[in-house]
Amino acid sequence: MKNEPLNLSVNLCRLQMDNPIVPASGTFGYGNEFKEFYDINILGSFVFKGTTKEPRFGNPTPRIADCTDGMINSVGLQNPGIDAVINHELPQLKTFFHKPVIANISGFSIDEYVYCCAKIDKEPQVGIIEVNVSCPNVKHGGMSFGTTPEAAAEVTRAVKAVTTKPVFIKLSPNVADIVAIAKACEEAGADGICLINTLLGMRIDINTQKPVIANVMGGFSGPAIFPVALRMVYQVSQACQIPIMGCGGVASARDVIEMMIAGATAVQVGSMNLKNPYICKEIIEQLPIEMQQLGIQSLSEIIGIAQKK
Amino acid sequence: MYKKGLYTITSNMPLTETIYKMVLQGDTSYISASGQFVEIELPNKFLRRPFSVCDYDDNSITLIYKVVGEGTQLMSQLKIGTTLDLLTGLGNGFDINIDTKQPLLIGGGVGIPPLYNLAKQLIKKGLQTTVALGFNCAEELFFVKEFKEIGCKVVVATIDGSVGTKGYVTDAINQNGINCDYFFACGPLPMLKALCNHFTIEGQISMEERMGCGFGACMGCSIQTKNGAKRVCKEGTVFLKSELDL
Numbered sequence: 001m002k003n004e005p006l007n008l009s010v011n012l013c014r015l016q017m018d019n020p021i022v023p024a025s026g027t028f029g030y031g032n033e034f035k036e037f038y039d040i041n042i043l044g045s046f047v048f049k050g051t052t053k054e055p056r057f058g059n060p061t062p063r064i065a066d067c068t069d070g071m072i073n074s075v076g077l078q079n080p081g082i083d084a085v086i087n088h089e090l091p092q093l094k095t096f097f098h099k100p101v102i103a104n105i106s107g108f109s110i111d112e113y114v115y116c117c118a119k120i121d122k123e124p125q126v127g128i129i130e131v132n133v134s135c136p137n138v139k140h141g142g143m144s145f146g147t148t149p150e151a152a153a154e155v156t157r158a159v160k161a162v163t164t165k166p167v168f169i170k171l172s173p174n175v176a177d178i179v180a181i182a183k184a185c186e187e188a189g190a191d192g193i194c195l196i197n198t199l200l201g202m203r204i205d206i207n208t209q210k211p212v213i214a215n216v217m218g219g220f221s222g223p224a225i226f227p228v229a230l231r232m233v234y235q236v237s238q239a240c241q242i243p244i245m246g247c248g249g250v251a252s253a254r255d256v257i258e259m260m261i262a263g264a265t266a267v268q269v270g271s272m273n274l275k276n277p278y279i280c281k282e283i284i285e286q287l288p289i290e291m292q293q294l295g296i297q298s299l300s301e302i303i304g305i306a307q308k309k
Numbered sequence: 310m311y312k313k314g315l316y317t318i319t320s321n322m323p324l325t326e327t328i329y330k331m332v333l334q335g336d337t338s339y340i341s342a343s344g345q346f347v348e349i350e351l352p353n354k355f356l357r358r359p360f361s362v363c364d365y366d367d368n369s370i371t372l373i374y375k376v377v378g379e380g381t382q383l384m385s386q387l388k389i390g391t392t393l394d395l396l397t398g399l400g401n402g403f404d405i406n407i408d409t410k411q412p413l414l415i416g417g418g419v420g421i422p423p424l425y426n427l428a429k430q431l432i433k434k435g436l437q438t439t440v441a442l443g444f445n446c447a448e449e450l451f452f453v454k455e456f457k458e459i460g461c462k463v464v465v466a467t468i469d470g471s472v473g474t475k476g477y478v479t480d481a482i483n484q485n486g487i488n489c490d491y492f493f494a495c496g497p498l499p500m501l502k503a504l505c506n507h508f509t510i511e512g513q514i515s516m517e518e519r520m521g522c523g524f525g526a527c528m529g530c531s532i533q534t535k536n537g538a539k540r541v542c543k544e545g546t547v548f549l550k551s552e553l554d555l
Contacts, residue, residue, distance in 0.1 A: 026527070026528075027526060027527060028526060029525065029526050029528075032525075033522075033524050033525045033526045033543070034526070036310060036311055036524075037311065037313075049528070057531065057533060057538050058528065058531065061518055061519060061529075061530065061531070061532070062518070062519035063519070063529055064356070064519050064520065064521040064527070064529035064530070065519075066354060066355055066356040066380070067355060068353075068355070069355055070355055071355055071356055071521065073521065073527065073529060075527065075528045075529060075531075078528045078531055078538065222355055223355075271355075273522075273526060274356065274521050274522035274526060274527050275350070275355060275356060275357060275522075276313075276350075277311075277313065277396070277522070277524065277526075278313060
């Protein structure tokens with residue numbers, strides 16, 4: 001082992017990050033809740049809650065179900081709307097988070113994506129825009145855009161036309177050919193791909209014989225989906241040149257390293273934030289220890305090395 | 310502020326066939342009000358389970374829980390000396406800095422536990438405190454004696470009439486001619502709805518909703534109120550009656 005200090009930093013589309021750890025959208029709000037637990041400036045960045053043009057309450061409750069090594073949510077994109085995020089959440093965030101944040105934008109029409117991205121483009125605090133074309137929760141919603149290469153490309157093109165910020169398209173795993181959709185986004189000008197959103201799932205209460213979730217189905221996430229996410233990151237990183245943010249079931253520093261070896265430049269941590277609010281802090285502290293054990297000098301060196309083996 | 314920490318079970322015993330009382334030892338300094346809750350990590354369960362704090366002192370937390378599913382079944386089998394990972398200091402809790410001389414505390418079933426420490430605090434303030442408790446039947450009764458012991462006047466309603474007034478807590482309140490100028494309530498939604506219709510006075514109601522995280526991050530437990538969407542775990546669990554639209 002060389003005696004140089006370990007290097008955890010990664011470069012994600014012009015965004016130089018201290019480390020690859022990024023809490024995933026929908027598990028980290030707009031940062032407020034987690035600053036009560038630790039200084040969130042230790043993060044690489046974080047993705048704020050999926051934001052739409054209008055304020056949304058989301059789906060009826062119950063909208064959470066526990067599962068083996070995971071959970072189902074059908075929150076349905078509850079958020080205060082893009083104007084409240086820009087006028088209220090971002091100024092508040094500025095007081096305690098001093099790095100560029102990743103904005104998650106969701107929509108129900110091309111116009112809505114364009115409207116929100118054009119607005120968020122003006123915000124200097126936002127380093128990257130992550131476009132959610134995959135949320136399986138909302139009827140007539142994001143699902144349809146993420147399930148065909150044509151629709152995913154159409155959103156990508158429309159959004160790219162109104163922003164100079166790097167655009168990542170967050171894809172749904174609930175598709176037959178993830179590679180075709182990722183390639184369509186890349187060809188349409190996407191700067192990166194985020195893989196994966198939740199898997200469509202369901203639970204039934206065997207006492208009442210009714211679905212646990214009021215909306216019947218919801219998005220399954222948590223450590224149980226890690227192998228699915230890893231596989232898709234691996235497949236897409238073989239087919240595309242643009243960087244990937246890996247997301248899905250990440251629960252440890254070793255998972256982060258595995259996801260990077262598969263092809264991820266940055267790694268999102270989602271559901272585990274809800275179980276253990278300190279998980280990202282613990283992973284960031286554990287990473288150098290694992291790197292030392294594995295003989296990794298710099299994290300950016302391992303991105304996608306599985307492809308070369 | 311919240312605290313994540315390890316707590317040791319010092320007692321875990323049944324009060325009725327399905328209701329258990331667990332006492333945990335550990336840091337309670339982040340619990341700032343009666344009616345707050347804790348989130349417990351259980352072995353082999355992904356999400357933590359939320360439980361209202363029944364009582365607490367400098368180094369112990371008392372929880373009363375009902376065995377309703379796999380998580381609570383598992384909890385009921387945990388032995389003394391077992392260590393559990395808890396988040397404490399969750400929820401806003403009851404506000405006792407209000408103008409009242411005759412508070413009435415109303416609990417139904419497992420909605421009763423968070424009222425216990427509240428009753429203690431109100432009595433400490435020198436207030437004449439009445440408690441109305443609703444159960445299904447005599448076999449499900451718990452904590453009636455404990456409320457009496459701390460100086461509360463207690464009235465009971467059972468659905469089958471086996472103890473106290475036959476019917477709901479509102480029937481027990483009427484039959485006993487209970488006077489009050491403010492109320493605090495926790496229990497099943499039909500009971501809370503009935504109370505909102507029954508009372509013209511203001512009150513505080515602790516709401517229940519299925520939660521993901523318990524600290525406001527996942528938005529799983531949101532409800533619609535007259536003042537917009539609120540997270541039961543964060544802006545609640547306690548809401549003013551006048552704010553709710555039940």
